[in-house]
Amino acid sequence: MAIAEFTIIPIGTATTSLSGYVADLHKELERHEDIRFQMTPMGTILEGPLDRLFEVIRAVHEVPFLHGAARVSTSIKIDDRRDKHASMEQKMQSVADKL
Amino acid sequence: MAIAEFTIIPIGTATTSLSGYVADLHKELERHEDIRFQMTPMGTILEGPLDRLFEVIRAVHEVPFLHGAARVSTSIKIDDRRDKHASMEQKMQSVADKL
Amino acid sequence: MAIAEFTIIPIGTATTSLSGYVADLHKELERHEDIRFQMTPMGTILEGPLDRLFEVIRAVHEVPFLHGAARVSTSIKIDDRRDKHASMEQKMQSVADKL
Amino acid sequence: MAIAEFTIIPIGTATTSLSGYVADLHKELERHEDIRFQMTPMGTILEGPLDRLFEVIRAVHEVPFLHGAARVSTSIKIDDRRDKHASMEQKMQSVADKL
Numbered sequence: 197m198a199i200a201e202f203t204i205i206p207i208g209t210a211t212t213s214l215s216g217y218v219a220d221l222h223k224e225l226e227r228h229e230d231i232r233f234q235m236t237p238m239g240t241i242l243e244g245p246l247d248r249l250f251e252v253i254r255a256v257h258e259v260p261f262l263h264g265a266a267r268v269s270t271s272i273k274i275d276d277r278r279d280k281h282a283s284m285e286q287k288m289q290s291v292a293d294k295l
Numbered sequence: 296m297a298i299a300e301f302t303i304i305p306i307g308t309a310t311t312s313l314s315g316y317v318a319d320l321h322k323e324l325e326r327h328e329d330i331r332f333q334m335t336p337m338g339t340i341l342e343g344p345l346d347r348l349f350e351v352i353r354a355v356h357e358v359p360f361l362h363g364a365a366r367v368s369t370s371i372k373i374d375d376r377r378d379k380h381a382s383m384e385q386k387m388q389s390v391a392d393k394l
Numbered sequence: 395m396a397i398a399e400f401t402i403i404p405i406g407t408a409t410t411s412l413s414g415y416v417a418d419l420h421k422e423l424e425r426h427e428d429i430r431f432q433m434t435p436m437g438t439i440l441e442g443p444l445d446r447l448f449e450v451i452r453a454v455h456e457v458p459f460l461h462g463a464a465r466v467s468t469s470i471k472i473d474d475r476r477d478k479h480a481s482m483e484q485k486m487q488s489v490a491d492k493l
Numbered sequence: 494m495a496i497a498e499f500t501i502i503p504i505g506t507a508t509t510s511l512s513g514y515v516a517d518l519h520k521e522l523e524r525h526e527d528i529r530f531q532m533t534p535m536g537t538i539l540e541g542p543l544d545r546l547f548e549v550i551r552a553v554h555e556v557p558f559l560h561g562a563a564r565v566s567t568s569i570k571i572d573d574r575r576d577k578h579a580s581m582e583q584k585m586q587s588v589a590d591k592l
Contacts, residue, residue, distance in 0.1 A: 201337040203372065205502060205566055207475075208509035212378050212564040215386070219393035235390065236335050237383035238300040238372060243336075247452070254448050257472065266477035267509040269502055271568060272470040273302065273337060273370070274455065277405075279311050279464040284336035287314070291334065294318035304403060304467055306574075311406035311465040346551070353547050356571065365576035366410040368403055370469060371569040373554065376504075378563035399535040401570065410576050413584070417591035433588065434533050435581035436498040436570060441534075469570070471500065471535060477509050482534035485512070489532065492516035 198246040198276040199284060202253050203239040206265035220263055221256045228252045234284065243284050246276055297345040297375040298383060301352050302338040305364035319362055320355045327351045333383060342383050345375055396444040396474040397482060400451050401437035404463035418461055419454045426450045432482065437469075441482050444474055495543040495573040496581060499550050500536035503562035517560055518553045525549045531581065540581050543573055 206217055221240065225233050231244040231252050240256075242249050257270045275282075305316055320339065324332050330343040330351050339355075341348050356369045374381075404415055419438065423431050429442040429450050438454075440447050455468045473480075503514055518537065522530050528541040528549050537553075539546050554567045572579075 199336055201335075205504060207502060207504075207511065208507060209505055210507040212376060212505035213389070214504065215389035215393055218390045222390065222394060234336075235387065236300075236340060237298055237333075237342075237386045238338075238340050238374065241335060241337050246455075250448055250452050254445070257444075257474070261476065267475040268472075269566075270470075270472040270474070271372070272468075272472075274466075274468040274470075275337060276455070276468070277311060277465040278459065287336045288334065290312070290314035291317045291321065294314055295321060304405060306403060306405075306412065307408060307410035308406055309408040313405065345554075349547055349551050353544070356543075356573070360575065366572075366574040368467075369569075369571040369573070371567075371571075373567040373569075374564075375554070375567070376564040377558065397534055399533075410574060411587070413587035413591055416588045420588065420592060432534075433585065434498075434538060435496055435531075435540075435584045436536075436538050436572065439533060439535050471568070473535060475509060485534045486532065488510070488512035489515045489519065492512055493519060 197244060197281060198249055198274055199241065199243050199282065200249045200253065200272060200274045201239045201241045202270060202272045204257060204260060205269045206260040207267040207269055209265065217260050217263065220259050224256050224259050225252070241284060296343060296380060297348055297373055298340065298342050298381065299348045299352065299371060299373045300338045300340045301369060301371045303356060303359060304368045305359040306366040306368055308364065316359050316362065319358050323355050323358050340383060395442060395479060396447055396472055397439065397441050397480065398447045398451065398470060398472045399437045399439045400468060400470045402455060402458060403467045404458040405465040405467055407463065415458050415461065418457050422454050422457050439482060494541060494578060495546055495571055496538065496540050496579065497546045497550065497569060497571045498536045498538045499567060499569045501554060501557060502566045503557040504564040504566055506562065514557050514560065517556050521553050521556050538581060
């Protein structure tokens with residue numbers, strides 16, 4: 197199990213609003229029921245088996261093209277810890293415990 | 296007003312746990328009372344005047360060095376929209392409205 | 395064809411030097427002969443079919459674990475342009491032409 | 494001395510080409526003669542005192558707005574190593590020495 201965050205930006209959209217694109221990504225994510233996700237004001241965080249995270253991000257990267265974009269910039273950050281199980285909640289809790 | 300996200304990783308820490316470092320960042324952030332922040336499982340999101348965001352991120356980048364780190368990797372993403380006010384909540388709400 | 399950049403950071407390595415890990419990534423990349431790559435002082439840039447880029451980055455992400463790392467932070471940026479062919483050289487040339 | 498990489502993407506530009514924006518950034522960078530920089534197909538790498546890097550990135554972030562952009566996404570990665578001097582060339586050489 198790993199945790200990843202991605203941000204997908206369509207380029208050349210003629211509008212500064214991206215919320216429609218983000219809503220489309222959200223719908224695609226809901227189709228992948230084995231993967232937990234959480235949207236933030238700056239991206240989307242996923243938790244699941246690493247190979248599945250790669251597959252799901254590959255799938256959502258395609259979404260803006262299906263809605264008319266001709267160029268997409270996708271940034272991804274993966275946190276892959278294998279010495280202990282680290283869920284999204286456990287990471288937050290570890291910090292809270294230290295505060 | 297802009298929104299930014301940062302992730303700070305100390306390198307060469309001898310331990311895979313970073314929650315102590317993240318807790319230290321949190322304490323530094325609380326000193327900057329004019330800046331709103333929200334921690335996520337993958338980073339910290341800030342909202343405020345752009346120049347202040349740069350100053351605050353510069354300050355938190357220093358924190359791991361004060362606690363013994365000798366090398367730090369900091370990644371920052373800024374979303375700066377000037378045609379309308381976009382708070383963290385408004386960005387989330389715009390997506391929710393489309394769903 | 396798309397262009398991607400990745401940076402892989404092992405966490406908890408007890409040393410601030412990462413060049414040994416980067417050299418290991420380099421060796422893995424050389425095994426994927428269909429993918430062009432270019433190292434920079436801040437990461438590695440790849441060019442090739444998008445699905446192959448995902449596969450290759452998935453493979454190099456595994457390398458630090460094979461050499462003892464227990465936690466790895468990988469960041470990836472993909473530039474996927476489909477309205478025209480954009481190689482690494484063409485992107486650089488387009489900017490040079492404007493200067 | 495630290496090393497940083499940044500990528501600046503204007504959003505809502507109506508064109509998928511960004512090379513004109515990148516050329517503008519380049520001209521701004523040349524005004525900061527104390528900072529070394531190197532363009533890559535995926536961003537721009539800077540080397541210099543950390544506080545100056547923050548100032549210069551703050552300045553180049555402003556450039557697309559001066560040329561009509563209303564929203565800009567800027568991503569930054571900082572590699573700040575304080576146990577030894579690490580220039581762009583030394584980082585590359587350290588990897589080459591291991592290969």
